[in-house]
Amino acid sequence: MNYSKKLLLFVFIFTSIIYAQKEKRIIYLSWKNVIDISLKENLSLKSKSLDYEIQNFETWKSLSNFLPSLSYQGIAQKNIELPVFVFMGQRFVVGTPYNFQHSFNLSLPLFTGGARWFNYNIQNNIRKSLKEELEGKEEETVLNAMQAYYAIILANEMCKTAEEAIKVAKQNLEQVKKFYNAGTATELDLQRAKAQYSSTLPVYESALSNKKLSMQRLKMLLNIPLEDSLVVIDSLDKQDFLNEYENISLDELKAISKEKRNDLKALKYQQETTKAGEKIALSSFAPTVAIMASLDYAAPMENTKVTWNDYIRSKSLTLSLSWQLFDGGKRIIDYQIAKIKSDQMNLYLNQAQYAADLEIEQSYYSFNEASKNLQSLKDALEQYKESLRISNLLYSQGMSSQLDVLNAQLLYTKSKSDYLQGIYNYNVSQLALLKSIGLLDKIWK
Template sequence: MAKQRVWKNYLVAALSSSVMMLSATTAFADSTELSLDDSIAMALQNNPSIKMAVKDQEKAGYGIDQAKAGKMPSLSLGTSGTHGDTTAGQVGDSFSTSLKLSMPLYTGGKLESTIDQAKINAESAQQGVVKAQEELRLDAANAYYTVLQSQNLVQVNEETVTSLEEHLKTVQAQYEVGTVAKADVLRSEVELANAKQNLTKAKNNYDVAVSSLNNIIGAPLATEHVYKDSLQYAPYDTSLDDSIAMALAKRPEIIQSQYNIAASKAGVEIAKSGNRPTVSMSGSQGWSGSDFPGDNKNWSVGVAANWNVFDSGLTNAQVKGAQAALDKAEEQDAQTRSSIELEVRQNYSSMQEAKERIDTSQVAVNKAEEDLSIAKVKYGAGAGTNLDVIDAQVALTQAKTNYTQALYDYNVNKAKVIKAVALQAGN
């Protein structure tokens, strides 16, 4: 019996260890490490916006095939049959069948310009993919930094609650010995309750931020991660003038704008083709008779030329309309360039402003920590008031919040500058 109990104990221990290992493995699987680069890579792979942009690019590629098909020969087969009275007054059948081949030789440049326009649109669609990638990089970075910010604010509020709990113990101890009034205890309890409410809000904001990030990167919304990066200052070394120059040279919107101008120029050529002659070649083989497909054969080969001498001003109106579209595309290009320069300047300025706030808010945190420490010592010695401690604690919490906000603003605006400058375009 003793041996059986020993073996049962071993079995229970082994099963318990297995359960613990399985639980640890499951917890690790549910909580994966995630860096900023990981987030961006997952977003680029999983987010629907990229897939939609790629489909637009594929559609534009098929547009080239459609345009090229206009220059290729076409073959058509047609047949008809009738049953009724013939010219001889008898009832009979009559069949007619034809096989026709046709091919354009010259269209006044219309087909060539249409093909050029389709190619330009395909190149523009490619830049649309790059644009979608850059926007998604920024969205993923913003979401990741928001998680880090929310995480830091949870920590700040937890520290505040812990500090106020310790202070409340001190106040209660002094109240019990009669050295402070009941009002000090009540005020400390109120401040602690408020701090706990702020902590609850901070935790909720963190949960929302995590879900938002998971939505962007294509992970289940409830997925928990261990975030490898932290909010910190990393300098951006490119000057404002160089950043603007890079943006005007590399931004996909600029490249798309140039493609729009080229496509509009091709549209002008397409419209002008209406004033030019067209030449086509055709050949046909026909059969006719009372038996299908017909005993009588005929064939023809020909070249036809056509020149629309007068069309009541239709072509002229089309040319003017195409030219107006070209003028609009050029104005849009100028507007796009101006908007991009403004975007770079605004984001760069906001980044520099946040950079300065990082330094000042860090100093404020150090001063507030020292002030709180002094206030607590004075209160414990009976030389300070409860209000001094509470005010010092509020100031420290605000200073830490400001420091976290400054780091967040810097990193987000830096990410906006990188997107505005298109430093990662095409990667």
């Protein structure tokens, strides 16, 4: 490879690296940004939105059945063999070698047993059901994104806690080494201090891995390239998402859910759809009345040299009635199937209501548990923090054993982790409770 080719390759690689670096972004996030981005960029939500748009067109299409249809037909015909009639010994040829025709046909069903109207009701109810499903998908997406967001904050705080534990364990190890070298600490004390320090390192690596995975999961939910960097603005503080709903009883929450939950409202619209399906099945027993109008221009020719003056105009208006009297029982079977689908939808709705009530109870008790535990965890953290301070002080003065210091370190680290997990549970349980009653959208609307 000559010098010019090497130089060109180097420039290409260098340019690609610079361009790739420019493509990477640093995105700053607060919990409100997470909600906004998830509602706009989440791929599953976009797909659900497209389903709703398609159904909007389906609803408009169902209205087109009430309008007349207009069609045009053009014919150029070459008759290979014309019919011949023999009358009293003479042969008569009927028709011409060529036929040219232009036709305009207008058709309008006047009565179809209500099928067109019931079909519109079905499409409209499906549209309403999809709208509720879309709003429910929005709540689900926001909940998942917020859980991932707070998981990042929790993992970040766990990393800090693990780093603090490493630092404390290292300081303790150095202090024990000094006492050991001075002859005031035993070999057992030294080995315990080393073991304590070594045990803190895997915890830090685990917290670091959880932080990275939480970052990647949030990027996926927000449709952010995995190569981009996220900077979390918020800290793991106690949030009050419930506000006025915090002190509402369980029965009141269940009553709210019956009016607000999107999945229940979607199923109710689907229930209306199956009822309309029964009516469509019944409409098939009714006759169909339609009116048709036709405008024809025909030109029977001996050759292909046709002009507009050769065409003969004709008009017709037809009123038709069609009534299927027997089809082997197919319509009766269709009606029975439609009734079964309605009964089946009623069962789905009842089952969904039971599931909703159970979800509300679970979310309600989880929030109460998280709320009551949070203050206890905070008090325990303060006590263990003071206990660790006193243990270190007493050990440095020779008034306590090194085992007391190790136990105090373990209890303090565990209590801090529990307290951080308690804040996370408190915040997330509120979001889950709001979603269970169909009011999660109140945090962004």
